[in-house]
Amino acid sequence: MVEFDDVSKVFFKGTVPIQALGRLNLSVREGELLAVVGPSGCGKSTLLNMTAGLMKPGTGAIRYKGQAISGANTQVAYVTQKDNLLPWRSVEQNIRLPLEMGPHKRLSEAEKRERVARYIAMVGLKGFEKHYPKELSGGMRKRAQLARSLVYEPDTLLMDEPFGALDAQLKLMLQAELLKTWEGSGKTLIFVTHDLTEAISLADRVIVMSGRPGRIIAIADIRLPRPRDVFHIRFQPEFGDYFEELWAALKQDLASGEAAT
Ligand SMILES: Nc1ncnc2c1ncn2[C@@H]1O[C@H](COP(=O)(O)OP(=O)(O)OP(=O)(O)O)[C@@H](O)[C@H]1O
Ligand SMILES: [Mg+2]
Structure with missing residues (x-):
């Protein structure tokens, strides 16, 4: 590979x-x-x-x-060592970002929503969708980053x-x-x-x-x-x-x- x-x-x-x-x-x-x-x-x-x-x-x-x-x-999707969430976007908007680019743009709105919600739940950030990165702990930011890379479902x-x-x-x-x-x-x-x-x-x-x-x-x-x-x-x-x-x-x-x- x-x-x-x-x-x-x-x-x-x-x-x-x-x-x-x-x-x-x-x-x-x-x-x-x-x-x-x-x-x-x-x-x-x-x-x-x-x-x-x-x-x-x-x-x-x-x-x-x-x-x-x-x-x-x-x-490839990359969870970098340094936190690179966009500070002006909420958790939900950050995780959605990869779906707004490249081939994923073509996904239906319903599918995008479903995926974002599924990965937010998986990393345990349910209830924090509308929070901004500065309102999260270090570990929560890492989890948001993880969800953002998984949502992309790369090879x-x-x-x-x-x-x-x-x-x-x-x-x-x-x-x-x-x-x-x-x-x-x-x-x-x-x-x-x-x-x-x-x-x-x-x-x-x-x-x-x-x-x-x-x-x-x-x-x-x-x-x-x-x-x-x-x-x-x-x-x-x-x-x-x-x-x-x-x-x-x-x-x-x-x-x-x-x-x-
Ligand atoms: N962009 C860069 N410009 C200059 N030097 C760099 C750059 N990136 C890495 N280095 C240097 O290359 C070496 C390896 O860095 P790297 O970040 O790959 O290490 P690492 O194994 O990931 O370390 P850590 O476990 O601390 O994260 C270090 O000495 C670092 O100073
Ligand atoms: Mg390193």
């Missing part, structure tokens, strides 16, 4: 280069849930930005469904630490909702997180990146059965094995001192 072919990226601060990504090779399979973990600053958001076509790779190429990405990739979803700032209970609830929505949908999902437990609970495959310049240092196929119950899956013995294996890679990288920020 997405292919990263020898992708690297260097940013410049004035004349000082910062190598964000090392040479990265990765094939994201159609319909898989791929979790990406790695230390802060290792290029995870950069990877998603390039997949969304918001940024060009320095070297190498990224292909989406076999085609080089040039310009904004409108086939591929990119999520950058969508549940990072939420309290532990809400995080579990939303993970469960996400799995319920995703399992059986056939959609490809790239999910960036700091949280190894979250990554293993959700993913078909977890990749671990090194500190800057980000490279892939471990990949694990997570063969836990589906449908999964995020509330209990962490207590399964196999879960512990995956955790140990991936944590060892993360820890070794931290110890090698490359994870400088």
